[in-house]
Amino acid sequence: MEFEKKILCIGAGYVGGPTMAMIAAKCPPYKITVVDINPARIAAWNSHSLPIYEPGLDVLVQKTRGVNLFFSTAVEAGISDADIIFVSVNTPTKTFGQGAGKAANLQFWEKTARQILAHSTADKIVVEKSTLPVRTAEVMQRILNNTKNVHFEVVSNPEFLAEGTAIADLENPDRVLIGSQETPTGLAARKAIVDIYAHWVPRDRILESNVWSAELSKLTANAFLAQRISSINAISALCEKSQADVAEVTNAIGKDSRIGAKFLKAGVGFGGSCFKKDILNLVYISHGYGLTEVAEYWESVIKINAWQENRFVRTMLESMFNTVAGKRIALFGIAFKANTGDTRESPALVIARGLLEERAQVVITDPKALDNARQDLHDVKEGLSFEADPYCAAEGAHAVALLTDWKLYQDLDYQRILRSMERPAFVFDGRNLLDHKKLFELGFNVFAIGKAPLRHF
Numbered sequence: 045m046e047f048e049k050k051i052l053c054i055g056a057g058y059v060g061g062p063t064m065a066m067i068a069a070k071c072p073p074y075k076i077t078v079v080d081i082n083p084a085r086i087a088a089w090n091s092h093s094l095p096i097y098e099p100g101l102d103v104l105v106q107k108t109r110g111v112n113l114f115f116s117t118a119v120e121a122g123i124s125d126a127d128i129i130f131v132s133v134n135t136p137t138k139t140f141g142q143g144a145g146k147a148a149n150l151q152f153w154e155k156t157a158r159q160i161l162a163h164s165t166a167d168k169i170v171v172e173k174s175t176l177p178v179r180t181a182e183v184m185q186r187i188l189n190n191t192k193n194v195h196f197e198v199v200s201n202p203e204f205l206a207e208g209t210a211i212a213d214l215e216n217p218d219r220v221l222i223g224s225q226e227t228p229t230g231l232a233a234r235k236a237i238v239d240i241y242a243h244w245v246p247r248d249r250i251l252e253s254n255v256w257s258a259e260l261s262k263l264t265a266n267a268f269l270a271q272r273i274s275s276i277n278a279i280s281a282l283c284e285k286s287q288a289d290v291a292e293v294t295n296a297i298g299k300d301s302r303i304g305a306k307f308l309k310a311g312v313g314f315g316g317s318c319f320k321k322d323i324l325n326l327v328y329i330s331h332g333y334g335l336t337e338v339a340e341y342w343e344s345v346i347k348i349n350a351w352q353e354n355r356f357v358r359t360m361l362e363s364m365f366n367t368v369a370g371k372r373i374a375l376f377g378i379a380f381k382a383n384t385g386d387t388r389e390s391p392a393l394v395i396a397r398g399l400l401e402e403r404a405q406v407v408i409t410d411p412k413a414l415d416n417a418r419q420d421l422h423d424v425k426e427g428l429s430f431e432a433d434p435y436c437a438a439e440g441a442h443a444v445a446l447l448t449d450w451k452l453y454q455d456l457d458y459q460r461i462l463r464s465m466e467r468p469a470f471v472f473d474g475r476n477l478l479d480h481k482k483l484f485e486l487g488f489n490v491f492a493i494g495k496a497p498l499r500h501f
């Protein structure tokens with residue numbers, strides 16, 4: 045079959061995979077190829093067991109794979125064949141050299157840009173899908189348009205999908221943002237990308253901007269979301285010291301339409317691959333422009349987050365009579381949030397390590413993330429085990445700490461759990477997910493975030 049347009053995506057990760065599956069489903073006349081340097085990942089995309097867990101993704105892939113969606117390791121052939129190339133390779137925080145711990149590591153991005161240049165014989169549009177520092181497009185434009193007779197337009201189309209709801213977010217986005225240069229070729233490239241999304245996204249939700257605004261909007265959106273969480277978590281500490289209840293405070297302020305109710309849930313802190321990385325990036329850029337106060341302002345969002353994670357460990361320690369050494373503690377959830385197997389930057393990992401340092405016997409359970417957690421904690425030699433069944437995890441434990449808001453933890457039989465635990469039995473609800481009064485009445489000592497503890501002693 046002749047396809048109208050050929051789209052390539054480099055990087056078959058959490059962003060590239062689901063996004064391309066949605067474009068394939070919504071745009072039958074386009075051929076979509078997703079390539080990756082990791083053959084195991086591509087093999088998984090071509091199998092029954094996809095490399096990432098995302099509700100609704102398997103159905104979408106089944107419908108499109110082999111029809112107009114293809115997964116391959118042939119990066120170079122893919123480049124020369126494509127009209128439009130989305131780049132969604134990872135851009136982790138740099139771990140070395142200048143800007144280590146803050147700046148984005150653009151080595152994969154630049155390598156990919158050079159690969160695109162080497163294997164292109166016709167004009168192409170290159171779309172930034174990875175989150176990148178502001179003005180990266182300019183650098184890319186320079187690398188790409190340096191040597192050949194071929195013209196490249198770099199467009200920024202940042203991704204706002206959240207893990208666990210990626211398919212719904214892609215299908216019905218609040219907005220799609222497309223930034224380009226405001227030259228005739230830039231505007232034409234912008235239109236080509238708008239045309240893709242216009243297959244299913246209402247036109248008034250497709251925003252157009254200059255390329256710098258698009259890049260900065262992505263960092264700003266994540267920084268604002270993270271800032272709301274750190275703000276409410278800071279207030280949760282104050283609630284625990286006073287007689288206030290953070291859920292009541294959240295409800296009261298969330299009703300103010302200027303504030304809004306979303307992203308105000310206090311907990312053990314935010315995780316995920318984006319928030320910390322993007323804020324660090326913003327901090328680094330601000331320092332780069334000599335804006336020290338701006339950098340410090342955003343840095344404090346990360347500081348509060350780390351403090352909240354550590355504070356949770358401290359609360360556990362203090363309430364369990366200042367020692368957890370040798371005590372079995374069941375961690376319910378290790379994923380950074382519900383409905384994903386992803387553990388990147390998960391607060392639960394920090395808490396697990398904090399408890400292990402105190403020599404607790406930590407047992408981790410999670411419905412989707414145990415494989416990832418095993419890898420993350422592979423260096424731990426003692427005191428750690430994994431258990432698929434939460435009832436087995438809690439057996440003989442002194443405490444259960446709920447760290448991921450999986451709904452299944454709400455529906456467990458806590459009477460049965462209590463019967464199998466040591467006394468006094470503790471529940472630390474790091475996501476304020478459970479019915480605290482009921483647990484207390486069953487006989488648990490209950491510690492939640494931003495609420496007065498309920499204890500029997």
Ligand code: UDX
Pocket residue numbers: 054055056057058059060079080081082085132133134135136152153155156173174175176203317
């Ligand atoms: C990525 C970026 O990390 C993030 O900044 C951006 O916002 C969205 O895209 P994600 O999809 O979660 O996020 O990353 P990951 O799941 O790690 O996938 C990246 C993929 O790119 C990996 O499968 C990796 O093998 C691949 N890759 C990396 C290449 O194909 N070529 C490279 O040179 C480097």
Ligand code: UDX
Pocket residue numbers: 203204205206207208266269273306307308309310311312313314315316317318319380381382
């Ligand atoms: C985020 C952004 O939401 C998304 O737009 C962007 O493209 C990528 O980064 P994601 O990391 O998948 O998405 O998850 P998100 O739902 O934003 O949650 C991030 C973290 O914040 C999780 O650890 C979650 O548990 C926590 N969180 C979220 C809270 O603690 N309280 C809240 O009210 C909301």
